[in-house]
Amino acid sequence: MFVYGTQFHRPPNPPRQTRVAALEQIAGPLGFNTIKVWTMWNWCNPEPDVYDFAELDEIMATCDRLGLRVIVNTILETAPYWLAEQYPEARYVNADLEPLNLRGRSSDPNGGWPGLCLDHAAVREAAANFLTALANHIKHRPSLLGYDCWNEPHVEPAWFNSMWPSPNQMLFCYCETTTAQFRSWLSQKYGTIANLNEAWIRRFRSWDDPLPPQTHGTYADWLDWRRFMIDSMSDQMAFRVKTLQVADPDHFIMSHGAKFPPIDPLTLSSINNVALAQPLDRWGCAIFPKWHRMTPALMAAKFDACRSDARGKPWWLAELQGGHGMTTGLQRSAHVQPSDIRLWNWLALVAGTSGILYWTYMAEATGTEATGFGLVNAAQELTPRAREAARICGLLQRHEALIERYKPRPQVGILYDPDNQILSFAMEGKEDPVTGSAQGYYRAAWHSDVLARFLQPDEIRELGPDIRVLLVPWHLIGKPETAEALNDYVRQGGVLICDTALGLFDENGWQQSRTPANLHETWGIVEEEAFWVADDGRPATIWERMGPLSSPAGAYTVPPDLVSTSPYVAVTDPVDGTIRGRHLITPLKVSAPAEVVGTCQGMPVAARARVGKGTVYYFGTNLGASIHEGDETALRLVGTLIGQHTTPRVVGSRLRPRLIEGEDEALLVVFNDQSEIVCETMQLPPVYRLARDVDSESSQSLDDHQIEVEVNPFDVRVIHLRTKLNKASWGYRSA
Known part of the structure; x- marks a missing residue:
């Protein structure tokens, strides 16, 4: 069965008295086969050892009768108030050391958000009891299809916790339990306090001294802090999966993300989707294209990333925008048209999805999401977009056998390392240089009519002959094993395209003596001192906004050197043209086997090296970011290289x-x-x-x-x- 349906119930919507008619509409006129329901911890566990699944029973009984299948989405991010009263120390704490009380928000109008920190043993025990009680209660229902055990996994309060958050109010969790676990993690990694002191450049006396960083300026502590938080999120996923599997071994367990690195940032969310997906039976994604103003290429990138993170497991489009999005109580996105529904469905299908669920069936009822997201309106009337979704549902069932047999075959690889994005966050307070570069390179693959595979360093040696081109967006972390794997990939015949500063820093954030680290001798390319490139006069950090000391407070002065103010790279291979550099312009020392293929102000800044059976193209700027910012020559250059080394089944010009x-x-x-x-x-x-x-x-x-x-x-x-x-x-x- 190709799963096709919609999110149905999140308290209080739809109203209880309308749910039977609504489910009959979903199974009848819409022709869907699946719904998803949110089972919210605080809503279903109002008192200690008291579980109220009456509403879920009513919905599932109707689905049993209608033949609808049900995905039960377990929501631990709305904790019971009685639990917060018993364990106030389990509240999330931000980088300003402010604990967060339970509250309602746009997606959780019934309160209990953002939940309690699952690092706290008593909270985790209570969560396990809830999941176990739920699974035991519903596992014999004919309509139960499976569990979605974590909605958009991330450090929960890091997203949308205020209309006016400061940066420190988006950094979590600094509670005593998480801090103690971080120290334990450091002890396991480094063994002795002396080893930690050497990596962090500290003079700690005992393991009681280290604290999670709260301000920017250093690298090693930030790298370790967010590595730990990513490990913690992955451990929480394993906990949820194991708890449900023990209670109900007969139904699948999935989860779905909303951020897909390197297309999206990861540091505040503390996610590694590959690790999150590892214990699951299937993975998925949430996409709201009109709400988040996504281009088709950006949507395709996220779908390819989702499929890549699943590493061979089935993946679903678990939330697809059904109606206009709501930014605040008044501001809303453009309306969702029938053509949008068509476009979005087929983008997911060519990427290989095996299920599509909308968010949501009915327009939201209250809070800042009210009036938005529904396939049908508040009166449960079918809209043109709902009718188009129903038509496509029938079309997909007609072609179900073909769609189920289809196996996407990507021909381009895009490398990323979560540590690289953490380092960017430590350096800049944002990940734009990485995410912009990745989006730009993907755009070149999109225009070349090939699918892409996003991969982490441990997968480089697994690449088969289908991946003939490997793109390396803005990759400042230099690990010896990554460099060795990249070099072997080229020697065996691959084409490698790299941005500047490849491996500029080691795993602890220490600058390496030569760049590209561990590869400069083999490739005949050595970076010299780089020039910073002003971002079209747009100050990005507090230091840029301040300007030089000789300027009035708040003034902004463009750097005086010609390279920074006129960062144009003249390239000769594989195309002739001029590219506007981004972030850095880095002169290169070039020797055999490398040759110069691009210059800026007369300085070599791009090189091509024949290494073994393959070729390296090395650019002394953030080439991917140039594409992302709309540079057509950069797009044509990377697209030409992709086209020379891949074999798309069908090629278009503008289509x-x-x-x-x-x-x-x-x-x-x-x-x-x-x-x-x-x-x-x-x-x-x-x-x-x-x-x-x-x-x-x-x-x-x-x-x-x-x-x-x-x-x-x-x-x-x-x-x-x-x-x-x-x-x-x-x-x-x-x-």
Whole structure:
């Protein structure tokens, strides 16, 4: 079964008296097969040892009758008030050492948010009791499909805790229990206080001395602090999974994220999605494109990242925006149109999803999300977008066998290391240089009509011959094993594209003597002293806003050197053109086997090195960020390299085609991310001999294996292809 449905219940919505009719609408006119419900800890556990699952029973009994399947989303992030009264020391504490009382917020109007710190033993025991009681209560229900054990895993209060948060109010958790566990983690890592002192440059006397950092300026302590928090989040995932598995070993357990590094930042959230997904049966993502103003390329990047993080397990689009998003109680996103529903569904499908669930069935009822996100309105009337979702549901069931057999085959790799993003946060208080570079490089893959695989350093040696191009966005962490694996990848025939400052710092944030670290001799490339590049006159940090001491407070002065004020790189290979550098311009010393392929102010700043059977392209700037900021020459350069070394099944000019292929049939999915109608002729693989539009069910002509495709602005067109000249085999309603 291809799972297709919607989030249904989060107290108090939908109203209790309307739920049976609502479920009948979901199973009937909409034709969905699955719903998801939030079981919120504080709502279902109002007193010690008292569990109230009456509302869940009513919903599941109706689903039993209607044949709907139910995903139960367990929400520990709304803790019972009685538990907070018993253990006030278990409240989350921010970097200003302020404990957070339980409260309501936009996504948790019934209170109990942000929950209590699960590092506290009594809180974890109470959470385990709740999960166990829930699983024991529902595990025999025919409608139960599985559990979503953690909604968008992250350090919960780090997101949306105020309309006016200071940076320190987004950093957690500094409670006594978490601080003690951090010290224990440090003790296990370093063994002796002397070893910690050497790494952190301290004079601690005992393990009682180290504290989590609260202000920026140092690197080693921040790296360890957020590594620990990431490990803690991964441990919490394992705890949730194990607890549910013991109580109910017969149903799957999943989770879904909302941030997907390196496309998204990770440090405040404290997430490593690969580690979070490891104990799960399946993984998933939450995407709100109109709310968060996502381009199709950015959505595709997140889907590819989600699939990559799952490492071979099934993944779902577990939350897809159903109606307009709400930023505050008044501000809202653009409306969701039927064409959006089509576009978003097919973007997920070409990336390989095996389930799609909307957020949410009915427009939210109260709080700052009220009026938003619903497929249907508050009166439960079907909207045009809901009718389109129903139509697509039927279409996907028709092509279910093909979609289930489909296996995406990425041809481009994008490397990232969570430590690299933590270092960026320690350096800048943000991760923009990394995330911008990753988004830019992915855009080049998107325009090259190939899928991408996001990978961490431990996966480099596992890359097969399909990944011919490996992109390394803004990677300042230099680990010897990563450098060795990258070099071996190139020697074996791979093409490697790198930004400047590769391996500038070691694992403790110490500057290395040569960059690219551990690779400069082999590649014949050595970085010289870099120039900082002003970001189009936009001050980014307090120091930039202050300006030099000779300027009035708040003034901003552009650095006086020509490189910083005119950071243009003239490139000659693989294209001729000029690129506007970003973040740094780094002169290079180039020797054999490297050759200069780009200059700035007469200085070498880009090089190509033939190493073994492969090639390294090294750029003395943040090339990915240049693409992200709209530099067309940078996009063309990386796209040309990708095109020279990959073999996309279908290629477009302004349209972006993808193939969902089976044994003797395929779906040609063509996206238009332009603001105007685009019509193109595309060359298909010669094996396909028949074509039919899946929406109109009309035959499409193939002339010498070419097909003409016209797609409306920001829309998608889907063509069913067959390898055999047998029109009777289409299986559609009519000829």
